[in-house]
Amino acid sequence: MTSSAVIDKSAPTRTVKLRSMSRDRTWALRWSYFFLTLFAIFALIPPLYMLITSLKTSAEISAATNPWWVYHPTLSNYVELLTSNQFLTFFRNSALVSIFVVTITMLISVPAAFALARMRFWGSATLATGVFLTYLIPETLLFLPLFKMFVVFGELTGIQLINKWYVLLIVYPTLTVPFCTWIMIGYFASIPKELDEAAIIDGATWFQTLTRIFIPVALPGLIAATIFAFTVSWAQFLYPLVFTTSTDQLVLPVGIITTLIKGDVFAWGQIMTGALLGAAPPLIIYAFLMDYYIAGLTAGATKG
Template sequence: MTRVRVREAQVQQLLPGPLRMIVVAVLLLLVGAPMAYVGLASVNSDLDVVAGEFWPSHLVLGNYVSIWSTVDLGSGLLNSFIVCGAVALTCVAVSLGSAYVLVRYAFRGKAMILRGLLALQSVPGTLLVLPVFVLFASTANAVGVQIIGTRWALIVTYLTFALPFSTWVMVTYLRGLPAELDEAAVIDGATPRQILLRIVLPLSWPGMVVSGIFAFLLGWNDVLYASVLTAPDTRTAAVALQVFGATQEGGAIPPYGQLMAAALVCAVPVVALYLVFQRYLVSGLTAGGVK
């Protein structure tokens, strides 16, 4: 028994111990060095950043105070939270019900729908910017309701790209849940709705977290669609940073410290999201990998 465990441990260790430590150290250096530079530059003066100083000679904490007025970061973060939160919650709810039907029921066209979900992932988003803009503009003229420049335009656009991926993630996860649970619930007199809400939903948290986080990040990191479909009062945080950086071009010394500070503030919600849901994220990504 001990030999079997030793062999399993040897198989799991694909690299020798010292070499594995070297690889991990190099990866940490590649990821940590840029983040360390951004963090130090955010509390450094603009002149020192231009001079190439890595370690600040004196701390400039005022950069974190100035960004709320110069970058208009507060409004951008609020719009990002509203849009991305709505997209994530909608994706989780819709993808769970859609995936449950695709996994548990047999009907004509089921395989075509699954292939379509994969095919939609291969369409580059940049090719659809102009068609989406024209569609929203034409719909607004026909209905008489403003669409472009509102948060709803971004929410609908992000759902178009996030829902297929979220549904496929949930399909992969629900395939790992035993169908015997549904059969036992049916014997006890449960309806399909009760099975979905009382049995499948509590067991699907890892998959729901994965689909929700990826849907959230899709909108949080997007600049292309957000810059085209928003107005000054509905700009997301990513667009606010882009506009602030573009307006500083051509000046004497760009406010590098404020740019770095704003970038770190925008990264904090994403990092916190990963830290809070890390356990569910790992189990959700690996679900369906081993049968």
């Protein structure tokens, strides 16, 4: 009794006819390259313009020269920003908020998704839909009631959360938790039922089933959710604009806008530099986790 696969040597060798697939496929490829190039140009022009502007002095920016060319490149904008305490404070606040929000989100939504996907309890299906519906309520609708809630909370308890960077740790999860829970429900649901039954028979508790089977198996989904939570908290603008005002409490997107625009004077060079530097962390994270992220996004489509 052998356990190795048998190779049928008599089977005809397959010859690929290049011709037959050529015409349609070649044109399809040409069109996709055309549109992809077009889209890439469209998407990359703004960052390119930001980069060009960030290398110019204020004088050159306001001079009537070719805006797409740098005649006297300078790193002064970068030096100024990176040596300014203010900018570093924004950066630190952003980083703290994002890291904590990602952690809080994952700690809530992974167990929540596991419970909603696997532990059949009364109303679990309705609850799962409810979680998703909360994500559909736009933040422009939520920020006033939320603000009011924090004010009332402050009056009742004396704990002032408004205008503290850590208020965002409570506010951002209202965006990230529903969405991350929802995608994690999807990933967990795609794991065959027999896998947790096997784990239960093997003697695993619910918690062990989650940590030792579900999380490793759904890792691509977990990473996709993490990236999402990070991106949302890093780039969020409306909530920090509303909930924080003092310069030492601001996060990067709001900080750049409020401190580098003085009245009607726009420090374009520094604004662009700040935006570019601000965009760097998500970019680096994407670059490292891109493969996982794409695998995660398409997992549902390819799993048999």
